[in-house]
Amino acid sequence: MTTTNQQIQHYLTKNEDKARLLVSCPDKPGIVSSISTFLYEHGANIVESNQFTTDHEEGTFFLRIVFASENMKSKEETMKADFYALADQFEMTWRMTFLHELKRTAIFVSKELHCLRELLYEWESGDLVTDIPLVISNHESAREIVESFGIPFYYIPANKEIREEVEEKQLDLLEEYNIDLIILARYMQILTPKFVDSHPSKIINIHHSFLPAFIGANPHKRAYKRGVKLIGATSHYVTDDLDEGPIIEQDVIRVDHRNSVNDLKKKGRLIERSVLNRAVKWALEDRVIVHKNKTIVL
Amino acid sequence: MTTTNQQIQHYLTKNEDKARLLVSCPDKPGIVSSISTFLYEHGANIVESNQFTTDHEEGTFFLRIVFASENMKSKEETMKADFYALADQFEMTWRMTFLHELKRTAIFVSKELHCLRELLYEWESGDLVTDIPLVISNHESAREIVESFGIPFYYIPANKEIREEVEEKQLDLLEEYNIDLIILARYMQILTPKFVDSHPSKIINIHHSFLPAFIGANPHKRAYKRGVKLIGATSHYVTDDLDEGPIIEQDVIRVDHRNSVNDLKKKGRLIERSVLNRAVKWALEDRVIVHKNKTIVL
Amino acid sequence: MTTTNQQIQHYLTKNEDKARLLVSCPDKPGIVSSISTFLYEHGANIVESNQFTTDHEEGTFFLRIVFASENMKSKEETMKADFYALADQFEMTWRMTFLHELKRTAIFVSKELHCLRELLYEWESGDLVTDIPLVISNHESAREIVESFGIPFYYIPANKEIREEVEEKQLDLLEEYNIDLIILARYMQILTPKFVDSHPSKIINIHHSFLPAFIGANPHKRAYKRGVKLIGATSHYVTDDLDEGPIIEQDVIRVDHRNSVNDLKKKGRLIERSVLNRAVKWALEDRVIVHKNKTIVL
């Protein structure tokens, strides 16, 4: 279906000679020198580079490099193979992604469509560079807009009682479509540990509050009761603990005494849309690193 | 001491013919009509007016009116006396304040002076219209700046064990100086219910987190651990429940993985200063109404 | 077409007994008293009230009151007729709008659809309370989404040379459809004084810069060149002077050296959407008053 997304086709053409290297390892002298020399020797030029070293006695070093090389596709296998030695030397955890390949992202949605719509329009405009092979929902309301984008829509009704059954169908689809990233775009069903653990740091959720305030259901009702002057939304990776996973991005919007619970929900939706989109974009750009239940966004 | 604050003197002269009326009562037809007619008949013109009706079946009506009249001082007693009948008719809770009289505000501070400084400079510039008859602290560090403004400084060392003894001294001073409003400008001692209950909705605190997140001590440490992307500060009226009182104002500032706990404290201080100042300014302008453990700021 | 907009139907039902009174006149004692007494005597209760007096020697007074009365529809004519005397007495400029009647809003759009989409979705959700009888465009790209909402779409190609001819067609349509408000949702054709003057304070534009910076075409190119760290969008009433009309709302978003001109356009679009929506919503709620080429938003 992405072949119908002209903007992304255009992006792929423009970036087919680019790749990204993500590295984390114990900090020590010589890492940047070795990696940049490695790239130079393989005929690659650094386009963008961001790093961070955590501030402990034995710090952890994180690096995200974007590099370019003529005929990158032909060098792909060699570069990956050659990098192993360097990675071993520095005990690196690493991955190389090549920009001519698209990640495959599945979206889950329930009744509220505002986040889904925002994602689809940003995807259509080429801002979210990914394949969206399918959208899964426990309601029918999203079918029309999803299919208008030429994306397969799967309606799988769900509730607490049949949770495992539902997830089995979902997991089968995710495997069949070879999904890299799952976005819960106001998908309101709670996922079991089994589901979550099969996709570590691969499920991005948007929670309709400013975490860690108002974890769980009906955050706006509780925000209203508490009389806060700002409400928010938080995008995070899903873990086994509800709403406790590493936060990727958050934002707030001002409210006051004139706002009813419904007004809070309405204002909240504006923030949920932009926060989820930023988090997804950064994840697709390989900018988000998880470390100690927090994120480093390079 | 305020006679040395020229800006406030100037304000008093400019506003000596003004007064404020604060009203709350069960909503019903005729309130605004009766009050505005009352003012008109007493030769007063409405300068500013803000109202709010809560959205329940039997709504509560809140009103803040600023009005002006030539020779207001001479009318003061009559207006107050005459208003009682109207107030009874509508079962109003009300008060009239006259702008030629200054509120008397005491500030409590501990070691960190950033909030105190901000208050004093804003007071000096005439932005906070009040007398500041004294500052109380459990440390000596604030003495120099407080006395440089010609304000009496009282050093009363405090700790958990001697809490009641300390508060007795403080309460005596507050009574002696006839204090209307108490500001805890990063005053780190917890007040007993006895103290709090003697000043309902009269003690404004600044808590160094975005409530209800990170209630209690060391919020920055916990914010750091949680990996939030925004930290904040909250100004609220103190109640018997620590950090649970009605929120007057809040704000946030962006942080990221590069910020240590110390950085969070530093950034937080910027927000604490402005949030506390806004809350105090609104309270001094009689804009803050407490209702169901929340605030309506008119 | 609005009969298909269930949210708005719901709103109309809920608010059919409400009305709004907008007033401006020279400030003097007795205005609020007279108006509120007038409402009381006509069996109306004040639901919401906001006023402002400009700070000159002969100040101008502005008021927006929302009031409710059982069987408002039956009282409509009487209330309007009776108000004339009061209005004369105070030399008021005024209007009364009744919430059971919808305003009729036309949208103009060119190639970029992001603002139009945002308006349509907010309208669909009931947040923008209005009829949208038609959308006019000089491109075909908006046809699909507009017609998907059941709204008539008129394609009228335009360019500098045939401006008057084009506007004649447009003006005919606006008259035929009895339009109250015109929104230029990134409509890129410049309107002639003839068009503008026929709709004073009735044409809301969204300009893709933070006015008064970067008036005219290609603001992002110039913002990029200047190296600003924030770009913005401004919603304003159209006057004969390009981008000089009264500003209704503005907002900004942060940018930096990594952002190309295209990135600025992309970020700008996020802000254009929300700024235009807020301005339109306030205008539909009769909150926007024009005074001395500025706006007072009550």
Place this chain on the structure above:
Amino acid sequence: MTTTNQQIQHYLTKNEDKARLLVSCPDKPGIVSSISTFLYEHGANIVESNQFTTDHEEGTFFLRIVFASENMKSKEETMKADFYALADQFEMTWRMTFLHELKRTAIFVSKELHCLRELLYEWESGDLVTDIPLVISNHESAREIVESFGIPFYYIPANKEIREEVEEKQLDLLEEYNIDLIILARYMQILTPKFVDSHPSKIINIHHSFLPAFIGANPHKRAYKRGVKLIGATSHYVTDDLDEGPIIEQDVIRVDHRNSVNDLKKKGRLIERSVLNRAVKWALEDRVIVHKNKTIVL
């Protein structure tokens, strides 16, 4: 005087083994590799690194590296000497600064002290790492606070007529005190091209508007007239064109119809303080690079 600034002493001790390298040159493969290898071979470890390549056909490459090495002081001369060859090879413009040495910053101020105060307090808290050998003013109002920090204060009255005479005295002082950076903290005298050209990219000004809007005098008056909904402040390097120099940082604050020109000035001051502080802090941390009359802040 900095020997009395304990926070900065503490910083110096903690960072005496650190240094910064700033580089700009035509982009080509091998730059990062060469530099990082150079550092590695000189026994230095990279602590922080940020780079940016401009997006033209012949891009310009910018790099800011913070590196650490035991006994940095003893290596200083060698490192600088050895780097020349590498710099030549890549046609680099570069500089190495060593963190045990403080920059020497002079502050100019006129009547309004809010920016100066903010700078002094942030300096006192260790947040602005620099010597402040002197403050120059054309008024006496700042003397008290400047001298309370143990900093020499020079009162040099100024006006348009005696501009050259005044600047001669100022330039003599700046040379005598060996000043690296000049901050105009609401210094209201316009500097001549002679003065400006003697300190290219070394004079940081805070302009009390959101540039490029309201260049020149009385911006708040004009902002008020235009009816903007946000006002701002801009920190920039001074060039020969008034308020046209490269922007380092900007920010805005919301205003509305209730705000008089004085209110705008008051709100503006809050923003001027924080914007100037951020710009100065980044400049002191060697994060600000000037390129094509814009800044890249790494």
